[in-house]
Amino acid sequence: MPELPEVETTRRGIAPRLTGQQVCTITVREPRLRWPVPESVSRQLPGQPILAVERRGKYLLARTPGGTLLLHLGMSGSLRFTHPDDPWRTHDHVELRLEDGGALRFNDPRRFGALLWTTDDPACHPLLAGLGPEPLSEAFSADYLQQRARGRRMAIKPLLMDGRIVVGVGNIYASEALFRAGIRPTRAAGRIAAARFPLLVEAIRDVLEAAIEAGGTTLRDFHNGEGKPGYFGRQIQVYGRAGQPCLSCGGPVKSARLGQRSTFWCPGCQR
DNA sequence: ACTGGCTCCTGAGGGC
DNA sequence: TGCCCTCAGGAGCCAG
The missing domain is CATH 3.20.190.10 (MutM-like, N-terminal)
Structure with missing residues (x-):
């Protein structure tokens, strides 16, 4: 959850x-x-x-x-x-x-x-x-992420979900942040151009901040201490939308398993 | 050092 | 209705 x-x-x-x-x-x-x-x-x-x-x-x-x-x-x-x-x-x-x-x-x-x-x-x-930096802290910078990705053949999405690299980014928000940054989840982390890291770091921050603002994402049964749901689900662009039209280009959203986790992206918008 | 795969557990949902 | 299968938002741990 x-x-x-x-x-x-x-x-x-x-x-x-x-x-x-x-x-x-x-x-x-x-x-x-x-x-x-x-x-x-x-x-x-x-x-x-x-x-x-x-x-x-x-x-x-x-x-x-x-x-x-x-x-x-x-x-x-x-x-x-x-x-x-x-x-x-x-x-x-x-x-x-x-x-x-x-x-x-x-x-x-x-x-x-x-x-x-x-x-x-x-x-x-x-x-x-052994945990990595908080994604909303200054320690999580484009330079930091680029340095941690250097030489890694692992796909960028599971890398973002590794708590030793950065904490708190789970399966939904990894897919959403990569969509916002225009990066394919399957791209090898070490083969992302330097110029894209600032965009990626900003996308991660933006998506997490927007989700906190909305009170989280209620896919099934998440609720806060008072039993109320979160409303970030309305802002989700690719997660759980396999086969549906991309909200940006209209092409079908694709899904696949990556590192045992379901992953969603738009082949038209993400490279 | 990296990488991918397995594991813990219950419940929901789909196909037949 | 019931059975069987797959999948679920995490992450520690292991072998290779």
Whole structure:
């Protein structure tokens, strides 16, 4: 489900209510997520006030004085505020009871998500330490991307989806950004002309910013902390549109599998 | 160092 | 209605 815009939308949805509030109890109904939910979360999180809710790539970080809760939504995870008395839904795996009497529940049908705890600097956590720059930061520049693409024979699309190169760009937004930049997803990363990198970096930024602005993309069931969908789907130009006319040139949108992921592009507009 | 392929899991949707 | 197949927005891990 969630790429950077959806995770950021989730963060913005939950941060105002969580920040400054204490976590009273945590209930782990189903610890079998991507990795087992560690005992340390249940031991150390209760009683801690949440100082801030941050995001690094697609990870959410809830900081407390005693440690940081690391949360990844995987493909199908979501967070939702509820009342503690509300019946548990299928795939509600974890609940945080809050000082204000409410609760935050983590729901994840596919259980590719993760909930971890670290008492160290989260930036040094094994899952975060090797991550590339944030795409909306200055560190993600045309020069940087060109340098990382140099000599690589891998297609540009899977390269953009590699978190060690740049974080947060998933399957939808990689296709959309490449369409906007006029670059074929199958083009070898190392064979992209230098002059095209500024365009590509700008396209990635633009598409992510527009998606955050719209509250994310709801293809199936994404919703923010209040249960509302995202509206970026209306601005999608190629993703999921195989065989339909390109919104720019009218030719048919093509699709193929690239690195085990479905990929969409317009052969007329993208070279 | 790169590359491509496999894997975890449940659910939805299409074809028959 | 039911069965079987394919696919799904992530990403760590492995062999070659």
